[in-house]
Amino acid sequence: MNGVAFMLPIALGMGLLGLVAFFWSLKRGQFSDLDGAAARILIEDEEREP
Amino acid sequence: MTAPARALTVSESATVHTVLAVPGMHCAGCMGKVERALAALDGVTSARTNLTARTVEVVHQSEIETPALVAALAAIGFDAQPREIEAEPVSAVKPLLAPLGVAAFACMNVMLMSVSVWSGAEGTTRSLFHWVSALIGVPAIAYAGRPFFASAWKVLRHGKTNMDVPISIGVTIATGLSFYETLSGGAEAWFDGVLMLLMFLLAGRVLDAMMRDRARSGVDALLRQVATGAMVVAADGTTRWLDTKSLQPGMLMRVAAGERLAADGEVLRGQTRLDQSLLTGESAPVQAGPGTLVHAGTLNVDAPVDVRVTAIGQDTALSEIARLMEAAGQSRSKYVRIADRAARLYAPAVHTLAGLTFAGWMLAGAGWYQSLVIAIAVLIITCPCALGLAVPVAQVVAAGALLKKGLLVKDGSALERMAEVDRLLLDKTGTLTLGRPVPDDVALDALSAPQASVALALASHSRHPLSLGLVQALSARGIPAAILEDVREEPGQGVTARWNGLSVALGRPASAQGMATALRIEGDPVRVIPFADRLRPDTTEALVWLEALGVESSILSGDSVTAVAAVSHATGLTAQAAASPADKQEAIQRLQNAGRKVMMAGDGLNDGPALAAAHASIAPGSASDVGRQAADMVFTADSLLAIPRAIRVSRQTMRVVRQNFVLAIGYNMLAVPLAILGHVTPLIAAIAMSTSSLIVVANSLRLAGEAK
Numbered sequence: 001m002n003g004v005a006f007m008l009p010i011a012l013g014m015g016l017l018g019l020v021a022f023f024w025s026l027k028r029g030q031f032s033d034l035d036g037a038a039a040r041i042l043i044e045d046e047e048r049e050p
Numbered sequence: 051m052t053a054p055a056r057a058l059t060v061s062e063s064a065t066v067h068t069v070l071a072v073p074g075m076h077c078a079g080c081m082g083k084v085e086r087a088l089a090a091l092d093g094v095t096s097a098r099t100n101l102t103a104r105t106v107e108v109v110h111q112s113e114i115e116t117p118a119l120v121a122a123l124a125a126i127g128f129d130a131q132p133r134e135i136e137a138e139p140v141s142a143v144k145p146l147l148a149p150l151g152v153a154a155f156a157c158m159n160v161m162l163m164s165v166s167v168w169s170g171a172e173g174t175t176r177s178l179f180h181w182v183s184a185l186i187g188v189p190a191i192a193y194a195g196r197p198f199f200a201s202a203w204k205v206l207r208h209g210k211t212n213m214d215v216p217i218s219i220g221v222t223i224a225t226g227l228s229f230y231e232t233l234s235g236g237a238e239a240w241f242d243g244v245l246m247l248l249m250f251l252l253a254g255r256v257l258d259a260m261m262r263d264r265a266r267s268g269v270d271a272l273l274r275q276v277a278t279g280a281m282v283v284a285a286d287g288t289t290r291w292l293d294t295k296s297l298q299p300g301m302l303m304r305v306a307a308g309e310r311l312a313a314d315g316e317v318l319r320g321q322t323r324l325d326q327s328l329l330t331g332e333s334a335p336v337q338a339g340p341g342t343l344v345h346a347g348t349l350n351v352d353a354p355v356d357v358r359v360t361a362i363g364q365d366t367a368l369s370e371i372a373r374l375m376e377a378a379g380q381s382r383s384k385y386v387r388i389a390d391r392a393a394r395l396y397a398p399a400v401h402t403l404a405g406l407t408f409a410g411w412m413l414a415g416a417g418w419y420q421s422l423v424i425a426i427a428v429l430i431i432t433c434p435c436a437l438g439l440a441v442p443v444a445q446v447v448a449a450g451a452l453l454k455k456g457l458l459v460k461d462g463s464a465l466e467r468m469a470e471v472d473r474l475l476l477d478k479t480g481t482l483t484l485g486r487p488v489p490d491d492v493a494l495d496a497l498s499a500p501q502a503s504v505a506l507a508l509a510s511h512s513r514h515p516l517s518l519g520l521v522q523a524l525s526a527r528g529i530p531a532a533i534l535e536d537v538r539e540e541p542g543q544g545v546t547a548r549w550n551g552l553s554v555a556l557g558r559p560a561s562a563q564g565m566a567t568a569l570r571i572e573g574d575p576v577r578v579i580p581f582a583d584r585l586r587p588d589t590t591e592a593l594v595w596l597e598a599l600g601v602e603s604s605i606l607s608g609d610s611v612t613a614v615a616a617v618s619h620a621t622g623l624t625a626q627a628a629a630s631p632a633d634k635q636e637a638i639q640r641l642q643n644a645g646r647k648v649m650m651a652g653d654g655l656n657d658g659p660a661l662a663a664a665h666a667s668i669a670p671g672s673a674s675d676v677g678r679q680a681a682d683m684v685f686t687a688d689s690l691l692a693i694p695r696a697i698r699v700s701r702q703t704m705r706v707v708r709q710n711f712v713l714a715i716g717y718n719m720l721a722v723p724l725a726i727l728g729h730v731t732p733l734i735a736a737i738a739m740s741t742s743s744l745i746v747v748a749n750s751l752r753l754a755g756e757a758k
Binding site (some may be wrong): 004008011012015016018019022023026031032033034035036039040041042043044 | 077078079081082085099100101102103141143144147148151152155158159162175178182186
């Protein structure tokens, strides 16, 4: 029972952290351009100097 | 703050956000080019593209004007227009993401508790876990279930039912029972099952909304390609560009060759020919001179004209078509989607079953409480979890496969209606044909390489429809453009220039017969290149394919009898010619009254009412705004194969949807006897729910490769 009292808040807190992170990213527009996010990794930085 | 100080901050460091629509951007390379070109400008802080919406958001100093940004993009070959803020489309996905997130979070955490209960937690531990589950579950269910409760309430008020009604009843009753169990320290709570159900259903809704969003942004991108506006000449002779909305009657528009008229009007100066095919379907350009009344949407072919605006917006000749369309769209809005048709049968069946179970156990001598719990278990196990995914997953996968083939599907209902089609009516100009002049291949073959490169260079200096057609055909052959000097375009006559010291010209042939252009190079004989509006590529193949699908096709055109007869002869299709917009709509009505499911393929404004009245409709990407908006699907490639492909994929999609129904209901059938006998526990419900959903999703994914 002691273990439960200890683990339960941790488990819930971690889950809640995930939910908050999801809402934060939703608000910051991270889901507004899913196609672009997929393509962005392929953009070449041609003009980068060595 | 004082006025001078404010002026100072504005001129020094005010940053503004500008959103530009860039319809031509469609890959990572384009994104990189656009962002780099804009970031390279002085005073631009950042530029970020959005590939889904085909826009770029620029943060820049206020002294940089929008035209400078547009010019920077034009320099690297991208058309851009400032995006109107009020045109910002409302996303259908966004309002569903937050409920989905909440349902997923709550489901995972409650499941954690449930697993402990299933593995044998007892007494106070179980009670504690149930309380924690209730604490997370009840608010989460109330929040995540809102889209369903709202929709169910809306139809119930009108005395109807849809899929959301059994969902809402099941969710509410199961939550109530679980809460009672928690309060009374009972053995079984169903919070995990309810939340899983909501999560799966919301995932289905999000997929459905994503499909609509993607198609709409695709159509929006097409719409933005058309510059809607006119060059207005003021009384003092100065000119400026005004968009369509700011035009007023009495203004003087200068319409260049190759431009579309933005408003109805009367020609004041100039002689030209106008292409009215988008309005009337008539392919032959008509003469226009001072005094001729002209309509918005017609294309100026030959020479610039000055037009006095007589009517705008609601007063134009288009309003008649708009009125017809409004009436025509009503029959389609009565269409009931397959999920709701299924719900009409399914909901009464499961509610009767639950009622009978309750009555049966009461008769068998069980108590109120036990009978109620078992009846509710029946409701939960029959809750249409996989049914909620059965339709959207299949349709989203199919729409994605079609998109790769250049077909935009407006929504899921389009696929459902398209699958039922057994009769096809095709517009001629712009649908069966390309709707633009294409130079004769034989004449192009006869040109020598230098001649062809001179022709390409000359044509590239003109916006005349024939020049555009020539540029497209010659570029497709990989011909490089010659370097010219002294290029001059004389309206109505053509383009003249000097090439290697020789005078060269591209212009109207001396004896004009039909559409043709003449290439004159000093010292060479004159080359005449005839043009014609050609049938789309693969037309014969597409018609054979349509016949194999059991779809009877015919032509329904607004063009003259002789023009239609030629195409009718070439394709072997029967035809109705010289049909007005109302005639077209009537022809469709007649066929539908005779029990046929009619599909309309058309592009013009005159096809608008027919596109809206038909059971299903498709328009090419080159269609008028009205055509593209009225159609269920838009195809962007030239090939006519898009039409049979759309029908075939729609039919396959509906086949998979029906399989999904059978799988989902079949799975429920297995679990229902267990539930009626009172053997279903929350554990069995959770397993049944997730397995049937996975099977449905897996079956739908088979459609991914189907749009060949």
